[in-house]
Amino acid sequence: MFTEPQQAYLGQIVRTTQVIAVALILGVAILGAVLVFIVDLSDRAPVETPFISMFGITIGIASIFVAPQVSRMVVAGMRRTLVAGKSIRAGDSSAIPEEVGKVGELAHIYQINQIIYRAVLEGAAFMNLTIYMVEVQPMGPAIALCLLIAMFFKFPTRSHMENWINAEMTTIEQLRSFEEIGSHA
Numbered sequence: 001m002f003t004e005p006q007q008a009y010l011g012q013i014v015r016t017t018q019v020i021a022v023a024l025i026l027g028v029a030i031l032g033a034v035l036v037f038i039v040d041l042s043d044r045a046p047v048e049t050p051f052i053s054m055f056g057i058t059i060g061i062a063s064i065f066v067a068p069q070v071s072r073m074v075v076a077g078m079r080r081t082l083v084a085g086k087s088i089r090a091g092d093s094s095a096i097p098e099e100v101g102k103v104g105e106l107a108h109i110y111q112i113n114q115i116i117y118r119a120v121l122e123g124a125a126f127m128n129l130t131i132y133m134v135e136v137q138p139m140g141p142a143i144a145l146c147l148l149i150a151m152f153f154k155f156p157t158r159s160h161m162e163n164w165i166n167a168e169m170t171t172i173e174q175l176r177s178f179e180e181i182g183s184h185a
Contacts, residue, residue: 001166005099010161013107017114017156024118025151028125032144035129046136053137056128060143063124064150071116078109079168083175102172106165114156121147 002010035041047053078088088105096104125147132140154160 002103002162003099005097006101006103009097009100009104010107010158010165013104013111014156014158014161017111017161020111020115021118021151021156024115024122025148028122028129028144028148028151031126031129032141032148035132036141039133041133041136044136046138047134050135050137050139052131053135053139056124056131057139057143060124060128060147063120063147067117067120067150070120071113074116075109075113075168078112079172079175082106083172083179102169103165106168107161109168110156110161110164114154117154118151121151125151 081088082102082105088109096108125144128140128143128147131137132144
């Protein structure tokens with residue numbers, strides 16, 4: 001389905017996306033390990049009324065549902081730009097090679113989608129770990145661990161990216177067809 005230059009370009013993008021995903025995951029894992037296994041908080045009693053912890057738990061649970069929604073909204077906006085026939089990377093210094101075409105733009109949208117999804121979860125995990133330092137409630141690291149596990153879902157792989165790009169290409173063509181039908185009516 002993809003040409004040789006497109007295959008090479010997709011390989012670069014998926015490797016970069018994987019490195020970014022691992023970095024986001026490791027940031028949470030390392031801070032969590034340091035707080036739970038290295039920092040001695042045993043001299044501090046847990047806060048009696050853990051208001052901040054309850055807020056952190058709420059944000060943590062909400063982020064599991066919000067992360068995919070936010071990334072989908074960003075993708076939808078970028079998809080509309082492509083449907084309109086415009087480039088999402090206009091004025092970008094790292095131009096996509098001409099022989100890669102729209103596949104390259106879709107690969108970058110995939111990358112942004114993956115980063116945003118994990119960044120929302122990472123922020124909530126860091127928040128819960130930070131709250132753990134303040135209130136010493138064991139729920140903080142537990143929520144952070146759940147968010148860390150969620151960060152592994154839909155890990156960027158070559159086949160996942162190619163399937164996503166193929167589905168997006170189909171969606172964009174269908175949306176263009178609908179716009180043409182609407183403009184003729």
